[in-house]
Amino acid sequence: MNELIDFVTVAVVLFAIGIYGLVVKRNAIRxxxxxxxxxxxxxxNLIAFSRNLHNPQGQMFALFSIAIAAAEVAVGLxxxxxxxxxxxxxxxxxxxxxxx
Amino acid sequence: xxxxxxxxxLVTVVLxxxxxxIPVIDALKKERGSNNKLYSAIAFGALIIAIGIVxxxxxxxxxxxxxxxxxxxxxxxxxGSFFAVALLIVSIMVTAASWxxxxxxxxxxxxYSLILLSSIGMVLIGYSTDLVMLFVAWELMSLPTYALAAxxxxxxxxxxxxxxxxxxxxxxxxxxxxxxxxxxxxxxxxNIGGAIQGLAHLQKDLIPVGxxxxxLFIAGFGFKIGLVPFHMWLPDAYEGAPTTIGALLAxxxxxxxFAAALRVIVLxxxxxxxxxxxxxxxxxxFTMTLGNFAxxxxxxxxxxxxxxxxxxxxxxxxxxxxxxxxNQALTGSLFYIINHAVMKSAGFLAAAAVATALxxxxxxxxxxxxxxxxxxxxxxxxxxxxxxxVPPLVGFWSKLVVFGAAINSGSIVAWAPYLAIAGLLNSALxxxxxxxxxxxxxxxxGPDMTxxxxxxxxxxVLIFAIIFMVGFGIxxxxxxxxxxxxxxxxxxxASVISxxxxxxxxxxxxxxxxxxxxxxxxxxRAIAVVVRSHPR
Numbered sequence: 001m002n003e004l005i006d007f008v009t010v011a012v013v014l015f016a017i018g019i020y021g022l023v024v025k026r027n028a029i030r031x032x033x034x035x036x037x038x039x040x041x042x043x044x045n046l047i048a049f050s051r052n053l054h055n056p057q058g059q060m061f062a063l064f065s066i067a068i069a070a071a072e073v074a075v076g077l078x079x080x081x082x083x084x085x086x087x088x089x090x091x092x093x094x095x096x097x098x099x100x
Numbered sequence: 101x102x103x104x105x106x107x108x109x110l111v112t113v114v115l116x117x118x119x120x121x122i123p124v125i126d127a128l129k130k131e132r133g134s135n136n137k138l139y140s141a142i143a144f145g146a147l148i149i150a151i152g153i154v155x156x157x158x159x160x161x162x163x164x165x166x167x168x169x170x171x172x173x174x175x176x177x178x179x180g181s182f183f184a185v186a187l188l189i190v191s192i193m194v195t196a197a198s199w200x201x202x203x204x205x206x207x208x209x210x211x212y213s214l215i216l217l218s219s220i221g222m223v224l225i226g227y228s229t230d231l232v233m234l235f236v237a238w239e240l241m242s243l244p245t246y247a248l249a250a251x252x253x254x255x256x257x258x259x260x261x262x263x264x265x266x267x268x269x270x271x272x273x274x275x276x277x278x279x280x281x282x283x284x285x286x287x288x289x290x291n292i293g294g295a296i297q298g299l300a301h302l303q304k305d306l307i308p309v310g311x312x313x314x315x316l317f318i319a320g321f322g323f324k325i326g327l328v329p330f331h332m333w334l335p336d337a338y339e340g341a342p343t344t345i346g347a348l349l350a351x352x353x354x355x356x357x358f359a360a361a362l363r364v365i366v367l368x369x370x371x372x373x374x375x376x377x378x379x380x381x382x383x384x385x386f387t388m389t390l391g392n393f394a395x396x397x398x399x400x401x402x403x404x405x406x407x408x409x410x411x412x413x414x415x416x417x418x419x420x421x422x423x424x425x426x427n428q429a430l431t432g433s434l435f436y437i438i439n440h441a442v443m444k445s446a447g448f449l450a451a452a453a454v455a456t457a458l459x460x461x462x463x464x465x466x467x468x469x470x471x472x473x474x475x476x477x478x479x480x481x482x483x484x485x486x487x488x489x490v491p492p493l494v495g496f497w498s499k500l501v502v503f504g505a506a507i508n509s510g511s512i513v514a515w516a517p518y519l520a521i522a523g524l525l526n527s528a529l530x531x532x533x534x535x536x537x538x539x540x541x542x543x544x545x546g547p548d549m550t551x552x553x554x555x556x557x558x559x560x561v562l563i564f565a566i567i568f569m570v571g572f573g574i575x576x577x578x579x580x581x582x583x584x585x586x587x588x589x590x591x592x593x594a595s596v597i598s599x600x601x602x603x604x605x606x607x608x609x610x611x612x613x614x615x616x617x618x619x620x621x622x623x624x625r626a627i628a629v630v631v632r633s634h635p636r
Contacts, residue, residue, distance in 0.1 A: 008285075015278065018274070022267075022271065028263060028267075031267055032270070035267070035270045035271055035274050036274075038271070038274040038275070038278065039273075039274040039277055041278065042274060042277035042278035042280075042281045043277070043281075045278065045281040045282070045285065046277075046280075046281040046284060046285075048285075049281065049284055049285035050284075052285075053285075053288050055288060057232075057284070057289070057290055058281070058284050058285075058290075060232070061231075061232050061235075061280070061281075061284070061290060064232060064235070064236060065235070065277050068235075068236065068239045068243075068273075069274075071239070071243055072239070072243060072246075072270050072273070075243055075246045075247055075266065076246070076266050076267075076270060078247070078250075079246065079247075079250045079259065079262045079263055079266055080263070082250060082253055082259050083259050083260075083263060086254075086256050086259055087256070092263065092267075095259075095260040095263055095264070096260075097256065097257060097260060098257065098260065098261075098335075098336045098339060098340060098403075
């Protein structure tokens, strides 16, 4: 049980780091990193719980989630590449043409 | 075991094969040039076949009555069918309207393919009874829409919208994985029925974790639905995305978010703590008030519609907040969802027609529109009046049922009637900006009053929407009956919770349930009392 607490603590710390990065950083790629850190915190949680419960469902879900996160990042990087072509910049502070 | 002739799988096969087939046809074609019309027709046909399958299976009685839970990953029930019908109507309207909107734009094959794949995701969300399936369907719905929002590659606004939408969408799905992980950790299963049963029998010291998981679920779904602390990306994304895709986002993905929220949050809330209903009620009031006030000062029509869709999410949430107290509440929410799907897509598609014909979104462009584009103007007016809740249009009946449920629940929870009052005040407020647009269209003269040729396919879609909004406004009974049949029975839920070994529960018995059956029996009894005192 103590082992589980360790993993969950690491996952929560990673989650917090991810949220911090998302709030503070303004570079689009860094923001994607932050989101990935949050997703990986969740995966770590899933695998730790799965081992603790002796139930493979969590590991299966972690694999699903990793694959989906990879697809998500591919789409996101594609959008960011187009943004770079348009603006020569990937700072989200620059993307403020819409107001209201 | 999965039944290969169940509705979700048939719809997946039809839409999936066509959705993957369109890019292949495009690659194999010898002659170059845009084949927009061909792909639009193929996608339209596939969606018509899909909605035909769903409706046929509902009418032939092959579909189970609305079940809250199922043993597998997908359950072929009326709840899912209801959302499938609502969301496929949106996809059909968007695809048909894209016939005109995509004229002369690049890569039509990828565009229609992505719409079809996103539709599969939306449909599967309604049917899924397992958190893993729910998450996969959620991502299948979201990923194509990120690409669709960025579809105008040379347009900086579209790209900006897509970046904002992507960042918040990806964050919401990461939060969802975290929430699902927590639920799995404390209940030992990812089946929604099993998980809720596990949450009902939670050990005392694990209850905060359960509450945290539900809070994360609300945040994750709230981003997509546009509830108030999580709404900041929404107006930019809906305005900047291509207008037809704005319709798909506002009317489609948002409603699918409600389906997911209903499957998870409402049922979880029902088990964990009744206080959650008050939280949702507060969020509902903030959501509708902020949406309406922000819409008052906007200059661009898609942006007004985006803020109005935030406000409408607030009205729908009233029904969710009152779900444990009144059976009418969820019926009202579902009824509102299907009507709002049509009203909102009609509004966005009318804006798309104006954008196609007049190349502009700003409110000034709409001056004199009643003379220049009569069908578009009348469809936009009816959709706006319906959104405001003017009788006898569908929007009025939806509001009537939801607010009526709020007033009826007043005997159980004292704060419920205030929700109805807030909703009514907000509806009156919203008429301010809806009527403003209508006044611009009919009362004012534009600089150029020549008649413009209306895009034919969009006009056809808008005529369908007018018939829906007026026709079902006068003859609302069938839709309302479908909605009330699609609501999961709460008696059923209570029996699943109190009866650990019932046949609907997951075969893997959660480890923590076995050890803590006695600790939370009082909570279960309290819920059973709530349910029993309000028979359907």
